[in-house]
Amino acid sequence: MRDRKGDRMDTLFYESTDSTNRIAKIEAEEGAEHGTAVVAENQTNGRGRLGKEWNSVPGKGLYCSIIVCPDVQPERYAQLTLVAGVAVAEVLEKVLGRSCQLKWPNDIFFSGKKCGGILTESVEVKNGALEGKRSAIVGIGLNVNSELTDFPENLRDSVTSLFLEGGRKHSIKVLFELVRRQLLQEIEFFEHGGFHEILQRWRSRDFLLGKSLECIGYDGAIIRGVALGPDEEGRLHLRGVDGRDFEVLSGDLRLAGVVSKEPD
Ligand code: BTN
Numbered sequence: 001m002r003d004r005k006g007d008r009m010d011t012l013f014y015e016s017t018d019s020t021n022r023i024a025k026i027e028a029e030e031g032a033e034h035g036t037a038v039v040a041e042n043q044t045n046g047r048g049r050l051g052k053e054w055n056s057v058p059g060k061g062l063y064c065s066i067i068v069c070p071d072v073q074p075e076r077y078a079q080l081t082l083v084a085g086v087a088v089a090e091v092l093e094k095v096l097g098r099s100c101q102l103k104w105p106n107d108i109f110f111s112g113k114k115c116g117g118i119l120t121e122s123v124e125v126k127n128g129a130l131e132g133k134r135s136a137i138v139g140i141g142l143n144v145n146s147e148l149t150d151f152p153e154n155l156r157d158s159v160t161s162l163f164l165e166g167g168r169k170h171s172i173k174v175l176f177e178l179v180r181r182q183l184l185q186e187i188e189f190f191e192h193g194g195f196h197e198i199l200q201r202w203r204s205r206d207f208l209l210g211k212s213l214e215c216i217g218y219d220g221a222i223i224r225g226v227a228l229g230p231d232e233e234g235r236l237h238l239r240g241v242d243g244r245d246f247e248v249l250s251g252d253l254r255l256a257g258v259v260s261k262e263p264d
Contacts, residue, residue, distance in 0.1 A: 013040075
């Protein structure tokens with residue numbers, strides 16, 4: 001695939017690595033171009049949000065990290081996560097012919113079960129043309145050809161894969177190229193003022209909207225409320241039990257009253 005200047009974009013393939021986000025971070029610091037990606041067949045230490053583990057079934061999922069240098073202020077990276085969610089969701093819907101849901105900020109659900117997640121991280125560029133600026137790593141994990149028995153028993157009620165949903169296997173490389181292309185297209189639209197429209201597409205898939213939640217902050221504080229959806233900055237709004245509204249920029253979300261075995 002070609003980048004904005006028409007040059008071929010780099011893809012670094014690994015049979016196995018600890019985390020494609022870790023490798024991509026090093027590449028981004030060294031000044032890797034917009035669109036450069038790290039893809040692995042297996043990850044031994046795949047990372048999820050809030051320091052959680054991402055379970056990578058060897059050879060059966062898409063584990064990739066795409067380096068992007070959007071022409072927007074780093075303060076807008078919360079929006080970028082939602083842009084990435086819409087890009088991935090729309091590819092998967094085309095491939096499967098079924099609609100999916102997005103759970104703020106970054107989870108992709110089919111039939112109420114988690115099929116994928118996105119971990120966006122910001123990096124300071126130390127070399128190259130963008131030295132001193134920030135770029136972002138969009139780490140994408142998708143359960144593609146996995147079967148239920150590939151997952152630990154405690155996750156089997158809450159995960160799914162494209163295979164489990166559609167009954168057929170998919171080429172992970174083809175899926176990767178579709179995802180990268182769609183992500184870069186959406187980012188271009190985002191750079192040119194498209195966020196409002198992208199947010200509408202995100203909201204039309206909002207898994208949490210109207211549901212009662214508990215949000216556990218990094219300091220352990222718990223907010224209980226009903227999800228009102230993300231705002232124009234990408235922050236989630238909750239209507240608290242006392243009628244007050246809360247904005248959440250980051251936090252662990254659980255459906256209230258559900259003893260969660262949900263993968264993160
Ligand atoms: C989440 O669900 O919290 C996000 C999961 C993101 C997993 C992907 S797999 C490829 C990339 N490398 C990582 O270590 N994590 C992301």
